[in-house]
Amino acid sequence: MSASKKITRRNFIQGVAFTGAAAVFSPSAHRAFGYESPNDRPVFATIGLRNQGWAITSKSFKFADFAALADVDANVLGANVEKTEKKQGKKPDAYKDYRKVLDRKDIDAVMIATPDHWHTKIAVEAMYAGKDVYCEKPLTLTIDEGKLIEKVVKETGRVFQVGTMQRSESGQRFLQAIALIRDGRIGTVKKVTCGINGMEGSPVIPVASVPEELDYEFWLGPAPKVDYRALPEMREGYGGGVPLYSNCHYSFRNWHEYSGGKLTDWGAHHVDIACWALGASDTGPSKVSPVEYKLPVEYKDGFPTVNDQYNAATEFKIKVDMPNDVEMIITSEGDNGILFEGTEGRFFVNRGKIVGAPVEALKDNPLPEDAIEKVYGGKVSANHTANFIEAMNSRKQPISDVWSHNRMLEICHLSNISMRLGRDLKWDPKKREIIDDAQANSFLSRENRKGYEINM
Template identity: 90%
Template sequence: MPTSRQITRRNFLQGAAFAGAASIFCPSAERAFGYKSPNDRPVFATIGLRNQGWAITSKSFKFADFAALADVDANVLADNVAKTEKKQGKKPDAYKDYRKVLDRKDVDAVMIATPDHWHTKIAVEAMLAGKDVYCEKPLTLTIDEGKLIEKVVKQTGRVFQVGTMQRSESGQRFLQAVALVNDGRIGKVKKVTCGINGMSASPVITKAPVPEGLDYEFWLGPAPKVDYRALPEMRKGYGGGVPLYSNCHYSFRNWHEYSGGKLTDWGAHHVDIACWALGASDTGPSKVTPLEFSLPVEYKDGHPVVQDQYNAATKFKIQVDMPDDVEMIITSEGDNGILFEGTKGRFFVNRGKIVGAPVEALKDNPLPDGAIEAVYGGKVSANHTANFIEGMNARKQPISDVWSHNRMLEICHLSNIAMRLDRGLKWDPVKREVIGDAQANSFLSRENRKGYEINM
């Protein structure tokens, strides 16, 4: 990063040492943490702009200046360039190829909101180019990708935040839930149920012309080369402006080639909070067993036999054997949220509520002072980007770090592998491999398509 910005951050850390950098939060729209003037604000770029890409960008304008945007869809790119110029009063440079963003010396950090199959390649190359990284969840397409990202974070010393916003931005109830468990309000935890909803199967999706402005070859990138498919009906509401059924854009989460269905979508939120509360953020399960599940297409040897329909699981109930004899259930049934059950009580939490006898008891017996801050590791940031910039200033990892994220995401990935192979999997959380199952271990990694290998 530029020398002037290094000096600013060093001065900030010296001045903040007495208070502790992790406890600082400045809501000002004029400057970010530790930056003395608008010219010293961090310079960001966003790669991948549809839906969540714009969401994380728009929430970050009060903390950073955006010098560049990149997307393989020219229409999405042009729209977001115009919106960004209107928001910040300066037009960002526009690129189809993200590598031109990484070549820029003025960019301090990149925000990545591409489909999942692109996350690891861009993130690794960004760190090697000297950028700090904010990457949307789920961080990886495979378990081995997570190990690679961890290696490069250590190698480069870059600050890396995963976009699991339930840890801060929408997380006050979840922080309270973790604090309740930590304070023993339900006794010894016996069971935790993560309700993450199911998904619908698709009709047969026929081949279609690639939409004008979309570089579909580049969109596929590391994934296998396949024809573009879409039906004429358009999606309404969130994710609107794209086909309701396709193998691209908004629907990418429904295909194992690009994502992991509900397990790595909502699972990446609720399993994360469950593991945090259980103190299992640096370990893993001993076994993952699919009790009930439904795949929308036929599978052979763990792979779908057709390419014209969604292939991620539509319904499921998965048992996960966690440390200390805790049973975790991940299910598509019931309310979206997390149910904690212990020897002394139970409570339920989601983004709209936290309910149960232990919660009601807080009126007369509140949590100890500092209990929430103890969970978070300091004063809670109201904005996920704010916590990221705190980490950039302090040169330490933020609340949504890659290690805790990868550990819980391994549960989600293993759940998908277990369903695809239709059997339980014994897991070694130290070696981070499936025990005695070579076929299952072959799903821990995936080779990138030729021409889209990760440039190390």
């Protein structure tokens, strides 16, 4: 990459930061900034393109040019290369192996939207390759992976945005909720309930032939080697149709081998906002208790005894002892969203509404004009990528940094461990380990399959 290209990309990033996100979103944004040439904009690549991978890519064309895309499914890769070419007028290079993306010196940042079990390996290797990183939530498969990512971010100085968009582009109501709490509108917070919905179990899923377009061995990657399983019924509308039940596309979140069920899916959104509101983004709980829960298969010593059905919890009620005697409940029951209860009131917030007496009272007693900006730490970016690029310019971490994300995700991971083992877990938030429980602590990490170790 020439020195002139480096300068023009830097100027683009500064344009976003200094002009403000609002200007970037207008239809004439590129003309206003004078960035008609691809050389004037930062160069991105996306690794993992199904569903959310395309979603974050398509939202980023305003701010960056995509030089490369990578996916282990040839059909998904080809379709997204075609869509990207139509969007930006230039065809990106296509790779099955993400390492070829990391070898490219012209790529400034990567966006990672693979299944969760791949996140840490790709993210760490990307940072060591000199790339800034945007990675989808949940960031990690285990708690120790989070510690490793923090170490590498600090060591390399790379900018790292986690894709928890409730902190910005889908988060205006959530920012208002935090502002209400910080302004004392419900007094002292005593309880917060995160409704994240449950999930259905699956029938027995038979071994099936691997689709011709899919490199299933590479899809498994760091995870244990197992047969591909799928039922013939198709789920349309998800990247062109995938099996209704499988241990791969779409359904990977329902298997502990690749993800953490609803606890790390929706939990990564609502528990994050709850911790942010409580001022607990740099600490953790003291105890996690599985009050009620249902696992879809039998477990022994924390591991499922069968491998032909979904194994993540389908129903649950988890009690979490948070700092300052706050009780957090994570439940599959009720409305999806967050209920805050304090000594002087309560209110409920989700992506569609914010309701309750403290909200109604804003008509006569509005929040201070700068309340939302104080929560966000400055002018609110209506696009998560814009915030990422602002951070790339300042070399400061963005609104969804790895440290706050990992602290809240520890609660979700511990909740899953507590259900798998069927007991309460006492947590040391300073040492970041489970107290007096060697077996439970063994679940804080997971060894990558041979040949898929993290290259450091």
